[in-house]
Amino acid sequence: MAQAVEEWYKQMPIITRSYLTAAIITNIGCSLEIISPYKLYLNPGLVFKQYQFWRLITNFLYFRKMDLDFLFHMFFLARYCKLLEENSFRGRTADFFYMLLFGASVLTSIVLIGGMIPYVSESFAKIIFLSNSLTFMMVYVWSKQNPFIHMSFLGLFTFTAAYLPWVLLGFSVLVGASAWVDLLGMIAGHAYYFLEDVYPRMTGRRPLRTPSFIKALFADDPVVVARPANVRFAAPPAEEIHQD
16 A cells, blocks of 8 residues: 555656645644744735745645645645646646746735735735645646546536536535635636637737746656657658559
């Protein structure tokens, strides 16, 4: 059993494995009171006035107490982050990292700006950890890129992957969790999906092109697709037809 888990862990792509490891270590550290969650949460005042910039990162690593909700989000993180990195972003580790960076920036901006708007600032002030939202963003992006895959929710009913975020949102409401957290993830996910997939098809321009300095951080192996021998992908040249 332990060997199977070790093998499963080693087979994870680098970004998924790194994020999952950091999240588990952070949550175990907080559960054992080695790390204080008060040193991790997103606090604009402490970030910009006391220069505690690490909070912009650590608030994405802590998933609150280790309970059933924590296990659910670890499952979502391990599954959908891995599926995206291995399939949609295969051979494009830098692009995948940039997607997460974009999502984290959008989520942070929404919370910071929302905290300055009257009447809704109190609601945004309660959102001090964005780890669940970032995980939900990955679920949303995966569902948009794989909309026709058939899925089952706890064996109760089936649906296509396009409706997965809405099913999970409804489940969160049923168990009493905050819908705001999931909605923020859907907003960030849709922003990425629109700018990366929809907008380029409309205009021919790609505003989310990964910066070269991020590409330089990752040495991706090229994805080679083997071409079967003796298979024509186009009509033969006219001279070959005449020779026959």
